[in-house]
Amino acid sequence: MKEMNIFRPRIPSGHQLRPINESKQLKNQFYNQRTTVYSTKNKEDVYIQSNKGKQKQEYNQGSQTKQQILNRLCDLEQLTFRNIKEQEKLKQQKYDSLILSKNQLFYCKSESYEKIDDKRIKIQGKRYLTELDINFNPRYLIQEGKFSANLNTRDFKFEEGNEYLGKSNQIKPQEKIENQLQQQSEQNKTKTSQFRAQSLAPSRIIIREQGIIVNNYRNLQIKRVNKKVWCKYNQQINERDETILKSKNWLTSSIIDSFVFYLNLESENQYFKTSLDKQEDIKRILFLPTTLTTCFGKSYDFKKAQDLFQQELLQFQEMNFEIKNFYTKVGFPINKNNYHWQFILFDYEKNTVELFDSSKYLFDQNLIKTLQKLLNLENAQVIENTDFGEQNNGYACGYYVCTFMLYFYQLQFPSQFQCPQKIYDEENITKKLKEIIKNMEPQ
Known part of the structure; x- marks a missing residue:
C-alpha cells in the first residue's frame, strides 16, 4: 500500500x-x-x-x-x-x-x-x-x-x-x-449513550414491520406485532435474522452489513493499538456494505454511482477520495439480483481485482468496471479466485462471503491470527454471526 x-x-x-x-x-x-x-x-x-x-x-x-x-x-x-x-x-x-x-x-x-x-x-x-x-x-x-x-x-x-x-x-x-x-x-460534557446511525440527536426510532408504524425509541419493542426489532452495527435486526442463522437459511443484507461494520471497527481497533513504527507494515482492508452497490439499481450511470460512493466515504473528501492512501484492499459483498451473494476484492498493491463466487455465477461486468473507475484501478488485472471451494447447497453463498471477509480481515494482522486448516467453516462463521447480531441493550 x-x-x-x-x-x-x-x-x-x-x-x-x-x-x-x-x-x-x-x-x-x-x-x-x-x-x-x-x-x-x-x-x-x-x-x-x-x-x-x-x-x-x-x-x-x-x-x-x-x-x-x-x-x-x-x-x-x-x-x-x-x-x-x-x-x-x-x-x-x-x-x-x-x-x-x-x-x-x-x-x-x-x-x-x-x-x-x-x-x-x-x-x-x-x-x-x-x-x-x-x-x-x-x-x-x-x-x-x-x-x-x-x-x-x-x-x-x-x-x-x-x-x-x-x-x-x-x-x-x-x-x-x-x-x-x-x-x-x-451538562459538564456528559455524553448520552443512545445514538443511532446518521441521526440528529433523535428522540425516537420509527420502525416499519408488516405495515405497522411503531414509535418506541427506549426499548424498540414492537407493539401489536409479535416481533422484537433492534439496531446493531448500523443495521435493523429482528428475530427472523436469528431464526435464519439457527435454521441455516439464506443470509439477509442486514446480517452481512452488520458483519461488514463489525470487521471495519475491529480493524480500526487493532490498527490503532499497533505502535506507529509497525502501523506502516499493516496492509489495511476496507469493506463496504452491500447497500452501496444495491442502491446503484439496475439502470445507473457513473455519476449516480459516484455520488453514492462519495457519500458513503464522505470522511475522505478532503483527500479527494484517494482511499489508497489509507487502505491496500477494498472489499465489496455483492447482492446479485436478490438471489445470490458474491464478493469482489480490489487490491492496490497487486493491481488486481479478485472475484469470489461459491457457485461460479457470472459477475456483472459493468459493475466491476464502475467500481474500478471509482477506485482508480481501471487497468487492474481481473482474476477469478477458486481457492475457497464451492457450496454444496442452496443457502451457503452468504456464509461463504462472510468467510471471505473474515479471512482477509485476519490477513491484516498475521501475528494475531493463524491460518485455519479449513478456511470455510460454516459452524464457526454461523456462531460468530449470531454473536454479532445479538442485542446488547437491556431488555
Whole structure:
C-alpha cells in the first residue's frame, strides 16, 4: 500500500533523538517550552524559549516548520500523522495535514497551530468523529473551524465554526450549534449513550414491520406485532435474522452489513493499538456494505454511482477520495439480483481485482468496471479466485462471503491470527454471526 511519507524533524548538530521508551520525558520537556515559528527568505528560524525566559536557542533549519512541530508532537503522543499535500493530486486541497486516531479523522492547517499551555494547542481544522452506542450503532459528528486540542487524550474541543447535519455536507443552523454547545457546558460534557446511525440527536426510532408504524425509541419493542426489532452495527435486526442463522437459511443484507461494520471497527481497533513504527507494515482492508452497490439499481450511470460512493466515504473528501492512501484492499459483498451473494476484492498493491463466487455465477461486468473507475484501478488485472471451494447447497453463498471477509480481515494482522486448516467453516462463521447480531441493550 502506498503510504504518504511521514515528516521527521531534522535534529541540530550535537543532538540525538531519544529512544521511544523515553518519549514521555521528552514529551514533557517539549510541552514545557514556548515555541514561535516565523519565515524568512532563506530559512525557517525556530526559537524555543524556556518558560522561565532565561535561555534562548536558535535553530537554523529550513525544515522546522509548524507542520513538522505538529508532526513531532503527534509522534510523541503515538498519533498517526499524514502530510496531505505531499502528493501532487492533493496540492490544491484545503488542509495540509491529517491526524488519525480510533474512529476519528482530523484534517488541519498546520500554520494555524498555536500552543495554549503544557497540554493543549489551538488549531483550525475539520473533524470527523464516529461515536458508538452499546450496540455499536454510529452517530456521525462533523465539525469545521477552530479547535482546542489535547493530543494526549485525543480530545478535540470544538470552539467556533460550522457543524454539519449527520453524515452530510449540509451545515447545521448556527442557532442549533450555540444551543448544543450551551447544553454541553451545562451538562459538564456528559455524553448520552443512545445514538443511532446518521441521526440528529433523535428522540425516537420509527420502525416499519408488516405495515405497522411503531414509535418506541427506549426499548424498540414492537407493539401489536409479535416481533422484537433492534439496531446493531448500523443495521435493523429482528428475530427472523436469528431464526435464519439457527435454521441455516439464506443470509439477509442486514446480517452481512452488520458483519461488514463489525470487521471495519475491529480493524480500526487493532490498527490503532499497533505502535506507529509497525502501523506502516499493516496492509489495511476496507469493506463496504452491500447497500452501496444495491442502491446503484439496475439502470445507473457513473455519476449516480459516484455520488453514492462519495457519500458513503464522505470522511475522505478532503483527500479527494484517494482511499489508497489509507487502505491496500477494498472489499465489496455483492447482492446479485436478490438471489445470490458474491464478493469482489480490489487490491492496490497487486493491481488486481479478485472475484469470489461459491457457485461460479457470472459477475456483472459493468459493475466491476464502475467500481474500478471509482477506485482508480481501471487497468487492474481481473482474476477469478477458486481457492475457497464451492457450496454444496442452496443457502451457503452468504456464509461463504462472510468467510471471505473474515479471512482477509485476519490477513491484516498475521501475528494475531493463524491460518485455519479449513478456511470455510460454516459452524464457526454461523456462531460468530449470531454473536454479532445479538442485542446488547437491556431488555
